[in-house]
Amino acid sequence: MAKQFLLRRSVFILAFFILAGLIYALGQDLSFPTDIIHLDTAVSQLPRYAVYSLMRMFLAYLLSFFFSIAYGYIAATSPKAEGPMVAFLDVLQSIPILGFFPVAVIFFVSLFNGSRIGVEVASIFLIFTSMSWNMAFSVYESFKTVPSDLVDAAGALGLSGWHCFSKALFPICIPRLIYSSMISWAGGWYFLIAAEIIAIGPVKHELPGLGSFLIHSTENGQVDRTILALLLLVGMIILFNLFVWQPLGVWSEKFRYEFSVSGPPRHSFSLLWYRKILATTQFRALRKLSFFTLSPLKKTITLFQRFGGKMTIIVIKGMGVLCLVAIFYAVSSHLIVFVEGFSKPFPIEIRNIPIAIGASFLRLVVAYILALSWTLPVAYWVGQSPPALKVVTPIAEIGAAIPAPALFPFIILFGIHVMGGMNAAAILLILTGMQWYLLFNLLGGVQNIPADLKEVARSLGLSRWHAFRRLFLPAVFPALITGSITAWGGGWNALIVSEYLIYRHEIHSVTGIGAMLDQAIYESGDAQMILITLLSMILTITLLNRFFWRKLYVYALGHFKIEY
Amino acid sequence: MNFIEVQKVFKFFQQDRVLMPVLKEISFKVHEGEFIALVGPSGCGKSTLLRLLTGLVLPTEGSVLYKGKSLTSVNLDSAMVFQSFALFPWLTVMGNVEVGLEARGLSEEMRHKRAAEFIDKVGLDGFEEAYPRELSGGMKQRVGLARALAVEPKLLCMDEPFSALDPLTSLALREEVLMMWEDHTMAVNTIIMVTHMIEEAVLMADRVLVLSPRPGTFLADIKIDLPRPRDKKDVRVNEISDQIFSLMAR
Numbered sequence: 014m015a016k017q018f019l020l021r022r023s024v025f026i027l028a029f030f031i032l033a034g035l036i037y038a039l040g041q042d043l044s045f046p047t048d049i050i051h052l053d054t055a056v057s058q059l060p061r062y063a064v065y066s067l068m069r070m071f072l073a074y075l076l077s078f079f080f081s082i083a084y085g086y087i088a089a090t091s092p093k094a095e096g097p098m099v100a101f102l103d104v105l106q107s108i109p110i111l112g113f114f115p116v117a118v119i120f121f122v123s124l125f126n127g128s129r130i131g132v133e134v135a136s137i138f139l140i141f142t143s144m145s146w147n148m149a150f151s152v153y154e155s156f157k158t159v160p161s162d163l164v165d166a167a168g169a170l171g172l173s174g175w176h177c178f179s180k181a182l183f184p185i186c187i188p189r190l191i192y193s194s195m196i197s198w199a200g201g202w203y204f205l206i207a208a209e210i211i212a213i214g215p216v217k218h219e220l221p222g223l224g225s226f227l228i229h230s231t232e233n234g235q236v237d238r239t240i241l242a243l244l245l246l247v248g249m250i251i252l253f254n255l256f257v258w259q260p261l262g263v264w265s266e267k268f269r270y271e272f273s274v275s276g277p278p279r280h281s282f283s284l285l286w287y288r289k290i291l292a293t294t295q296f297r298a299l300r301k302l303s304f305f306t307l308s309p310l311k312k313t314i315t316l317f318q319r320f321g322g323k324m325t326i327i328v329i330k331g332m333g334v335l336c337l338v339a340i341f342y343a344v345s346s347h348l349i350v351f352v353e354g355f356s357k358p359f360p361i362e363i364r365n366i367p368i369a370i371g372a373s374f375l376r377l378v379v380a381y382i383l384a385l386s387w388t389l390p391v392a393y394w395v396g397q398s399p400p401a402l403k404v405v406t407p408i409a410e411i412g413a414a415i416p417a418p419a420l421f422p423f424i425i426l427f428g429i430h431v432m433g434g435m436n437a438a439a440i441l442l443i444l445t446g447m448q449w450y451l452l453f454n455l456l457g458g459v460q461n462i463p464a465d466l467k468e469v470a471r472s473l474g475l476s477r478w479h480a481f482r483r484l485f486l487p488a489v490f491p492a493l494i495t496g497s498i499t500a501w502g503g504g505w506n507a508l509i510v511s512e513y514l515i516y517r518h519e520i521h522s523v524t525g526i527g528a529m530l531d532q533a534i535y536e537s538g539d540a541q542m543i544l545i546t547l548l549s550m551i552l553t554i555t556l557l558n559r560f561f562w563r564k565l566y567v568y569a570l571g572h573f574k575i576e577y
Numbered sequence: 578m579n580f581i582e583v584q585k586v587f588k589f590f591q592q593d594r595v596l597m598p599v600l601k602e603i604s605f606k607v608h609e610g611e612f613i614a615l616v617g618p619s620g621c622g623k624s625t626l627l628r629l630l631t632g633l634v635l636p637t638e639g640s641v642l643y644k645g646k647s648l649t650s651v652n653l654d655s656a657m658v659f660q661s662f663a664l665f666p667w668l669t670v671m672g673n674v675e676v677g678l679e680a681r682g683l684s685e686e687m688r689h690k691r692a693a694e695f696i697d698k699v700g701l702d703g704f705e706e707a708y709p710r711e712l713s714g715g716m717k718q719r720v721g722l723a724r725a726l727a728v729e730p731k732l733l734c735m736d737e738p739f740s741a742l743d744p745l746t747s748l749a750l751r752e753e754v755l756m757m758w759e760d761h762t763m764a765v766n767t768i769i770m771v772t773h774m775i776e777e778a779v780l781m782a783d784r785v786l787v788l789s790p791r792p793g794t795f796l797a798d799i800k801i802d803l804p805r806p807r808d809k810k811d812v813r814v815n816e817i818s819d820q821i822f823s824l825m826a827r
């Protein structure tokens with residue numbers, strides 16, 4: 014009982030702190046620090062910048078990791094909270110990273126009184142927003158599919174609390190969590206530039222990092238520096254892939270809960286190394302140490318489990334309070350905008366919004382078709398010869414992680430000078446934000462095609478076309494839809510780095526909602542415009558999701574799900 | 578000329594960067610019209626051997642001859658039945674049976690007629706438009722059987738076809754498979770079946786091939802000259818079962 018009371022109190026204390034912080038932040042003048050952070054663009058700084066960016070990414074990832082597990086778990090296990098939480102996540106997912114700028118700037122920067130820390134925290138928060146939603150979704154979906162016989166077995170074995178969570182529930186979500194982590198990590202790099210330059214209107218903070226360095230070099234048209242920074246980035250991604258994602262991916266295979274999987278097991282040389290290191294005595298000592306740091310976490314989760322029913326209510330209440338706070342915050346911070354914005358006439362540019370959305374939509378359609386036309390054959394090829402995965406995955410990871418602005422010089426060269434026009438360049442850039450999500454999901458889908466179905470196709474002598482139509486396409490259809498949803502989300506988000514770009518001090522832009530948002534944030538800083546463009550964008554995306562993609566997804570699950 | 582001849586076949590699989598032997602120097606012959614059972618402990622390479630016989634998997638060393646010719650790709654005169662049924666969940670019963678016929682370029686009308694005929698033969702008349710998820714395990718395996726038989730293969734390979742079924746269902750299905758094998762109007766007259774149940778092998782097959790634990794080597798080739806239908810209470814059935822059992826237990 015006492016423990017429960019403590020928990021309840023801690024939820025309220027947390028809410029109180031957030032509230033206090035908000036009021037404090039709002040009380041501040043919404044002004045930037047006077048000492049603007051300047052970027053030293055010497056090439057010798059590059060290694061240091063790479064480390065800074067990596068640290069930001071890492072902290073943001075850590076946050077995303079815990080956030081996604083907590084959010085996914087609560088959403089999947091408390092029926093009352095599920096609907097609103099999933100809907101909320103849907104909306105969050107559709108907000109482009111620039112949409113979080115006002116929050117990041119007004120809240121974090123003002124909270125820390127405009128100091129460097131505030132800007133850093135804001136940057137980490139922005140990276141977090143580009144990583145966590147997709148991870149939270151996959152945790153949620155994994156928990157939803159925990160086989161009930163497994164839960165029964167865990168119950169029968171007397172597992173409860175932390176043990177049940179860590180032995181029976183959590184392992185189920187490991188494969189998908191790791192896979193989506195890999196994608197999110199790449200997404201973090203992709204939007205790094207947007208996250209390292211914190212700006213509203215003319216005031217601009219450029220945090221020392223790879224992203225800032227990249228944007229500087231492209232704005233100045235220094236292609237050699239762009240290439241240098243790009244090489245460094247690619248090098249880091251390759252190392253990270255070899256030493257983190259690959260061993261984790263191989264390790265996660267053993268948590269797959271499947272009836273029949275055959276075929277050669279994957280392997281990773283670094284995983285073999287780690288296993289050797291794990292067996293040494295020094296490491297055992299380290300392990301003991303980590304036990305002490307982990308046990309408080311275990312205790313809270315055990316507590317949470319034990320008071321299952323009551324805890325859910327408390328959590329829901331806590332969430333309710335937090336939501337109220339969020340609404341209060343949103344309303345008050347935008348109060349000025351609302352009062353000013355809706356009493357004073359709307360800016361004339363508002364009339365352009367429907368056309369801008371239409372133009373952006375058309376670009377997305379073209380980019381989507383382009384993306385489909387190459388990812389489907391590649392996924393099919395990987396399905397036919399699984400070793401190809403070893404080549405395709407790293408390429409996709411690198412491709413997905415290269416920030417769009419780093420490609421400006423090449424895309425402008427190719428798009429504007431070869432293909433004739435900024436529209437072509439914009440579509441190519443949108444493609445960079447769309448295609449990899451599609452590919453990642455298709456690859457995931459193709460790997461889940463049961464080996465026996467593939468054998469049937471071969472033994473019946475299906476031709477390539479028949480195997481594609483009768484086996485591959487239906488089998489990957491659910492993954493295709495999930496991939497399309499993510500790709501479209503990524504595409505809408507990528508608009509902000511695709512429709513408006515600065516190269517050699519020259520602004521290239523096209524009519525589109527992304528360009529409008531960029532202009533509102535980077536040029537005018539007009540809060541009213543920011544709010545209105547943002548809202549219309551979110552509305553479009555959410556409506557499309559609700560009335561098109563969700564329906565298609567439900568249909569796909571009903572007709573094409575492989576179950577045994 | 579032999580129907581199938583396996584000549585000194587070795588099979589290795591890559592596992593964690595080392596080549597693991599799965600099958601070691603396997604040689605035997607299969608005559609047309611025989612019913613052969615492959616038995617051995619789990620993991621000894623029975624499924625792999627079956628796939629070698631259909632050309633789904635190619636040997637590392639040695640060769641598999643079909644009608645005197647070495648197999649270099651899938652043998653389209655063969656068809657497979659799987660323990661897991663392996664039905665396409667997005668296709669109806671009819672669709673599943675038609676897939677192989679479509680691959681052989683039959684016209685839509687012909688496909689339909691032939692598929693309906695085989696669905697009828699396995700006793701699923703009336704379920705043409707049902708989806709696999711709506712069927713029981715036994716019915717699913719009947720669809721698997723119909724799909725394999727519809728392409729009129731000379732050789733039918735079955736990988737533990739009755740293991741996922743309850744005892745009564747598998748009993749009934751065994752009888753039907755034997756009946757179809759003895760039915761001379763059907764194209765198929767040679768059957769090779771993998772099983773881990775010795776009794777099942779003795780009750781059904783003409784010859785039982787016994788493999789040793791992994792890496793699988795050839796232990797014995799046992800002829801079963803008992804008249805059909807066989808009874809599992811028959812002393813001779815029990816004798817042969819015991820003999821195979823003691824071979825494997827060694």
Ligand SMILES: Nc1ncnc2c1ncn2[C@@H]1O[C@H](COP(=O)(O)OP(=O)(O)O)[C@@H](O)[C@H]1O
Binds near residue numbers: 591
């Ligand atoms: N494609 C493959 N790659 C690597 N190893 C395999 C592959 N297929 C089967 N194996 C291995 O070969 C061994 C024999 O498998 P299998 O033929 O399925 O045995 P059985 O059917 O007798 O149980 C098993 O240890 C299995 O892990």
Ligand SMILES: [Mg+2]
Binds near residue numbers: 623624625736
């Ligand atoms: Mg087997």
